[in-house]
Amino acid sequence: MEIAVLLNPSAGRGRHAGAAKAALARLEAAASIRVLSAGTREEAEKAGKAAVADGVGALVALGGDGTVHLALQAVAGTSTPLGIVPVGTGNDMATCFGLPTDPVAAAGVLAEALKANRHKTFDLARLTTAQGETRWFGAVLAAGFDAIVNERGNSMRWPKGPRRYDIAIVVELARLRPRAYTAVVDGKRLGFEAVLLAIGNCTSYGGGMKICPDADPHDGLLDVVWAEPISRATLMRIKPRVYAGTHIDHPKVRQLRVESIELDAEGIVCYADGERIAPLPITVTAARDALRLLA
The missing domain is CATH 3.40.50.10330 (Probable inorganic polyphosphate/atp-NAD kinase; domain 1)
Structure with missing residues (x-):
């Protein structure tokens, strides 16, 4: 072979x-x-x-x-x-x-x-951009504070390496504000404000941050997790809890399990599996058993 x-x-x-x-x-x-x-x-x-x-x-x-x-x-x-x-x-x-x-x-x-x-077979997430392009991701899509930090860091020419993302976090924390999202979740229209938002086929991103701790790549569903409007201090207190997945217990954090979601917000470029994808709006759908994995 x-x-x-x-x-x-x-x-x-x-x-x-x-x-x-x-x-x-x-x-x-x-x-x-x-x-x-x-x-x-x-x-x-x-x-x-x-x-x-x-x-x-x-x-x-x-x-x-x-x-x-x-x-x-x-x-x-x-x-x-x-x-x-x-x-x-x-x-x-x-x-x-x-x-x-x-x-x-x-x-x-x-x-x-x-x-x-x-x-073995695993689910994937199928993403469609506003231009009709299809992308697949396996782990997590970020469309809130983390995506904004990534976009800021990637636009910086100095310093080189991971240090620029530390600076990007500081800059975006100073500019932190809730974003207005509109979503169609399994056919139901929602409107809400959030500072942090992720869509997970799997539990973690960023090297073990369990942003979607209940996500299961075998259930034919996606986990949508977001943090409602909170202060900078509260966000920084919640963030370390993401490594254990206990942030989900905070009263300002919400979670939905969906088959499909259409998501839009002004001025946000989403990242999936750590890769830059496209500006919102996007549509993300759970694709059951779309991956055959050698395991």
Whole structure:
């Protein structure tokens, strides 16, 4: 069997290069490997789709959640299974789908699954933009404070690295204000104000922040979690509780479980699996068993 490997050498800021090389060797012992070369994210996504169209036995994402997100665009809704070898910073999707977070151990699981022709199915979220473009995500979509911080950080040319996101948090905290959202949830129209909003197929984003602690990628539903208008001080008190998922018990935090949601708010660009997607409005629908995962 030939499998294609979508490789991101800069994942995890390159700190796991040795483990990535060992994981690749482990896969080479189980199957013929085609490493997909790409200079940009657009090229990587195109290469993944071409490999699936070409009939590879599986597509393996060797990288972080961003690499997995690109691979999902190729395999979602197809019979081609996905393999994940996590070498990123957060690796939320590997955790969500029950895979080892150690790259070599994860490669071992994939190798055994390939030999046994074994896979598991998981739900995904299907997103449609206002322009009609379809994107898939596996973990969480952010469309509130965290998305605004990401957008601010990505627009900054200085400083380099994660420090700019620390600065972006400070800047956006100073500008914190509730946003007016409109939503159509399973056919019912809602209007509300919020400072933080997430839509989860899985529980966590940002390296273990359990923003949607009850999300289950097997139930055919999405979890929508938002924080009603709160002060800066309250937001900063709630945020650390997200790692344990206990923020959901705060009286200003709301939760819905939905099959589909149309969401709109002025001036917000949403991010899914940590990747920039599009400005609102969007429509997100739960897609049951849309992913075949080597596990």
